[in-house]
Amino acid sequence: MPKRTTKPAANASSPQARGARDAREPGPACRVALIGFGTVGRAVAKILCENGNGALRLTHICNRDVERKKQAWVSSNVPNNIPADVIWTDDVQSVLKSDVQIVIELIGGLHPAGEIVRNALESGKSVVTANKQLIARDGPDLLQLAARKGCQIEFGASVAGGVPVLPALRTGLCGDRLHGIAGILNGTCNYILSRIENARIPFSEALEEAQARGYAEADASEDLDGGDARAKLAILALAGLHTRVAPESIRARTIRAVDAVDFDYAAELECTIRQISRADLKGSTLCAEVGPCLVPTNSPFGRVQRNLNLVLTSGQYGGDMAFLGAGAGGDPTAVAVVSDLMFVAQSLSAGGGKREVASNVSTPEISSDFETPWYLRFFVRDQPGIVARLAQILAAHHLNIDSLLQKPGFEKASLPFVITLEPCHDSMLHPALQEMAGLDFAIRPCLCLPILR
Numbered sequence: 001m002p003k004r005t006t007k008p009a010a011n012a013s014s015p016q017a018r019g020a021r022d023a024r025e026p027g028p029a030c031r032v033a034l035i036g037f038g039t040v041g042r043a044v045a046k047i048l049c050e051n052g053n054g055a056l057r058l059t060h061i062c063n064r065d066v067e068r069k070k071q072a073w074v075s076s077n078v079p080n081n082i083p084a085d086v087i088w089t090d091d092v093q094s095v096l097k098s099d100v101q102i103v104i105e106l107i108g109g110l111h112p113a114g115e116i117v118r119n120a121l122e123s124g125k126s127v128v129t130a131n132k133q134l135i136a137r138d139g140p141d142l143l144q145l146a147a148r149k150g151c152q153i154e155f156g157a158s159v160a161g162g163v164p165v166l167p168a169l170r171t172g173l174c175g176d177r178l179h180g181i182a183g184i185l186n187g188t189c190n191y192i193l194s195r196i197e198n199a200r201i202p203f204s205e206a207l208e209e210a211q212a213r214g215y216a217e218a219d220a221s222e223d224l225d226g227g228d229a230r231a232k233l234a235i236l237a238l239a240g241l242h243t244r245v246a247p248e249s250i251r252a253r254t255i256r257a258v259d260a261v262d263f264d265y266a267a268e269l270e271c272t273i274r275q276i277s278r279a280d281l282k283g284s285t286l287c288a289e290v291g292p293c294l295v296p297t298n299s300p301f302g303r304v305q306r307n308l309n310l311v312l313t314s315g316q317y318g319g320d321m322a323f324l325g326a327g328a329g330g331d332p333t334a335v336a337v338v339s340d341l342m343f344v345a346q347s348l349s350a351g352g353g354k355r356e357v358a359s360n361v362s363t364p365e366i367s368s369d370f371e372t373p374w375y376l377r378f379f380v381r382d383q384p385g386i387v388a389r390l391a392q393i394l395a396a397h398h399l400n401i402d403s404l405l406q407k408p409g410f411e412k413a414s415l416p417f418v419i420t421l422e423p424c425h426d427s428m429l430h431p432a433l434q435e436m437a438g439l440d441f442a443i444r445p446c447l448c449l450p451i452l453r
C-alpha cells in the first residue's frame with residue numbers, strides 16, 4: 001500500500017484550522033425559533049425569506065393551532081435561511097428543549113409570553129421580543145437573568161415599532177448622560193388628534209374613523225387613556241435614563257376630553273394638541289406623565305401627523321436628538337425585530353458578547369409635578385360674574401392669568417372659553433381645579449392641559 005505523503009490535517013479545533021476555515025467561509029448559521037406567527041411574526045418570516053444573509057437559520061415556527069398558519073411561501077421561497085424542513089409546531093416546550101440559540105417571542109401579553117421568555121433565558125437561549133407589556137413590567141429582571149445566563153434579551157421593537165430609538169438609547173447614546181425623554185408614542189392617539197386638527201371633526205367621529213381603518217381596536221381604552229404610552233415610557237426610561245419605573249406609577253391623562261374647539265383655541269396660541277409622554281430625571285426624582293399637551297404648531301411634535309411616532313432625547317453632552325418614523329405595522333416592526341436578531345447573532349458568533357447589564361438601574365421617586373404654563377378650557381352656562389369668580393379662585397391659589405380667550409358664535413347654554421396661566425407647578429394648580437369643579441355654571445369638567453414651549 002503506498003505510503004501517504006500528504007501532510008496530516010491540523011486538528012479541526014486548532015487555532016490554525018479555525019483561522020483557515022474563518023477565512024474561507026462564514027460560521028454556521030445561528031438557529032432561530034419564531035413563537036407567534038401573527039402580524040409581526042409573519043412579517044419577520046417574510047423578511048428572513050426574502051432578505052436572508054445566511055447567518056440566520058429559522059428552524060421552528062410555533063403558534064397555537066398551527067395547522068391553519070402554515071404558509072407555502074415559507075418553504076418554497078427559500079434562499080439562504082428558511083429551509084424547507086422548518087418545523088411548524090404548537091408545542092412551545094419542544095421548541096425550548098431544542099438546540100435553537102435565539103427565540104423570537106411575538107405572542108404578546110404577559111402570559112404565557114413571560115414564562116416562555118424566562119424559560120428560554122434560563123436555558124441559555126437569547127431572546128428577541130417586541131412585547132412592551134412584558135418589558136415595561138419585568139425588563140430589569142429579564143436583563144439581569146440574561147446576564148446571569150450569559151445570553152441576551154433584545155426588545156428594540158417594543159417601543160415606537162420600526163423607529164430604532166431603543167437601539168440608539170442602548171448603544172448610540174449610551175456615552176451621553178441623558179436627563180430627558182419625550183415622545184409621541186401612541187399612533188392611535190396621534191391619528192385621532194391630527195384628524196380632529198385637520199378636519200375639525202368631533203372626537204367620537206375621529207375614533208370611529210381610526211377603528212374603521214384598523215388604527216384603533218374596538219376597545220381603544222389602553223391607547224386613549226394613556227396605558228399603552230406609559231408602558232413605552234417606562235421602557236424608554238429604563239433604556240435611556242437607567243431608571244426602574246412601574247408603568248402604573250406614571251400618571252396618565254386621557255385624550256377623550258379633547259374637543260374640536262380646543263384646536264381652535266390652541267391655534268390662537270400658535271399651538272396644536274398631541275398626546276405627549278415625557279420623563280425628566282432630576283437627581284433622584286423622575287418627573288413623568290402621559291397625556292394631551294399643547295405644543296407649538298411649528299415644533300417637531302406639532303408637525304407629527306397621522307400615526308407616526310417621534311421621540312426626542314436630551315443629553316448632558318450630546319444635546320437634543322430626534323427619532324421619527326412608523327411606530328407600528330407588521331413590516332416596520334419586523335425590521336426592528338430582524339435587526340435585533342442580527343445583532344444577537346453577530347454577538348453570538350463573536351463569542352456571546354453582551355449589552356450593558358441592568359446593575360446600574362436606579363429606582364427613583366416618581367412625580368408628575370411638572371412646572372409649565374397651562375391651558376384651562378371651560379364649558380359654561382353663561383351668566384354674569386363667571387370670569388370674576390374663576391379669577392378669584394386662581395388668585396387665592398397664587399396663580400397668574402396669562403390670557404383669556406373667547407371666540408364668538410357659541411350657544412349661551414354651552415359656551416367654551418379659555419384661560420391660560422403663567423408657569424406654575426401642577427401641585428399648585430391642582431387644588432384650584434378641585435375648587436373650580438364645584439362651580440354651578442360649569443357644564444363640563446375643566447380641561448387642563450400643559451403648554452410645552
Ligand SMILES: NC(=O)c1ccc[n+]([C@@H]2O[C@H](COP(=O)([O-])OP(=O)(O)OC[C@H]3O[C@@H](n4cnc5c(N)ncnc54)[C@H](OP(=O)(O)O)[C@@H]3O)[C@@H](O)[C@H]2O)c1
Nearest residue numbers: 036037038039040041063064106107108130131328329333
Ligand atoms: N402589530 C404591531 O404593529 C406591533 C407594533 C409594535 C409591537 N408589537 C408587538 O408585537 C407582538 C406581536 O404583535 P402582533 O401584532 O403580531 O400580534 P398578533 O397579530 O395578535 O399575533 C400574535 C400571534 O401569537 C399567537 N399566539 C397567541 N397566544 C399564543 C400562545 N399561547 N401560544 C402560541 N401562539 C400564540 C396568535 O395566534 P392566534 O392566531 O391564534 O391568535 C398570533 O398568531 C406583541 O407583543 C405586540 O405588542 C406589535
